[in-house]
Amino acid sequence: MVEPIINLNTLADGAFAERINYELKNLLQNIADPNTDAQKKRKLQVTLTLEANENRELADVNIDVKATPAPRKSIGSTLILDRDEAGYATAAELKSGIKDQTYFDPESYEVKDDRGQNVVDLQKQGGSK
Incomplete structure (x- = not known):
C-alpha cells in the first residue's frame, strides 16, 4: 500500500471530513425523501484547488465539497x-x-x-x- 501524502480525516483541522459527512448526510436524507425519485442519481463532488507560491515551497489548498441531490417530484392540479x-x-x-x-x-x-x-x-x- 502506498503511504498517504496527507490524512484526509485531519485535513484543515478536520473540516474536510466534516464537510463530506455533512453533505453525505444531506444526500441520504434526499434519498429517504418520498417526494424525490428513488432512481435518480445523487452526486458528491470534492474539488481540491492548489495554488503554489512563486518559490514552489508552499501551496494554498481551497476545498469545495458540493452535493447534488435529486430534485423533488413535480406535482399537478387542474x-x-x-x-x-x-x-x-x-x-x-x-x-x-x-x-x-x-x-x-x-x-x-x-x-x-x-x-x-x-x-x-x-x-x-x-x-x-
Missing part, C-alpha cells in the same frame, strides 16, 4: 379558467374532478361546488330529503 366581473382572466383550483360537478368534502362533510369554495344547498336545487 385549474378552472374563467373571467371576473371586469372581464379579466381568473382561475380557481378544480376540486371535484369535473367542471360543474359537485363533490363531497371529506373534511367538512359538506357538498361543495367544483371549486370547493361554496357549500351547495341541495334543497334549493330541488333535492329531496
Whole structure:
C-alpha cells in the first residue's frame, strides 16, 4: 500500500471530513425523501484547488465539497379558467374532478361546488330529503 501524502480525516483541522459527512448526510436524507425519485442519481463532488507560491515551497489548498441531490417530484392540479366581473382572466383550483360537478368534502362533510369554495344547498336545487 502506498503511504498517504496527507490524512484526509485531519485535513484543515478536520473540516474536510466534516464537510463530506455533512453533505453525505444531506444526500441520504434526499434519498429517504418520498417526494424525490428513488432512481435518480445523487452526486458528491470534492474539488481540491492548489495554488503554489512563486518559490514552489508552499501551496494554498481551497476545498469545495458540493452535493447534488435529486430534485423533488413535480406535482399537478387542474385549474378552472374563467373571467371576473371586469372581464379579466381568473382561475380557481378544480376540486371535484369535473367542471360543474359537485363533490363531497371529506373534511367538512359538506357538498361543495367544483371549486370547493361554496357549500351547495341541495334543497334549493330541488333535492329531496
